[in-house]
Amino acid sequence: MGISLNGKRDRMRTMGRTQLGFTLIELLVTLAIIAILSTIAYASYREQVIKSRRSAATVCMQEAAQLTERFYSVNLSYQGAPDPSCDATVSQFYAVTFAAAPTARAFTIRAVPSSTRQNDPKCGTLTLNQQGVRTRSGTAAQVSDCW
Secondary structure: OOOOOOHHHHHHEEOOEEOOOOOHHHHHHHHHHHHHHHHHHHHHHHHHHHHHHHHHHHHHHHHHHHHHHHHHHHHOOOOOOOOOOOOHHHHOOEEEEEOOOOOOOOOEEEEEEOOOOOOOOOOOOEEEEOOOOEEEOOOOOOHHHOO
16 A cells, blocks of 8 residues: 555545635625624724714813803903814814804803714714803704713
């Protein structure tokens, strides 16, 4: 008995045919699984990016409210308070301004998402007034989901 040079090839034979690679069905199933996982991962990633940008906008609004309160403590009026300003990372995605010119006793700061760069249907436009009341215009069930 000699050693067969075709021993390896004989071990690879399955039911009379040689198996040399992956079948088309195996490749398609693998690609489908990868596509499904990628879609789920991208949607989750996108939601987290929106949340982090929204969080930066709310911090900017709170800082602007504090500066406006300081202005009031010196002038006993909100009239003439400087416009809210945010750094460039927030300004790219939200326009933070007074909703209307501040009056002697009231102000409202709002953050409007940029429609092209920050699509946020869940929370939409955020507002904060001199009493600390927070609102949103989106579809979120509670204001606390956005703040």
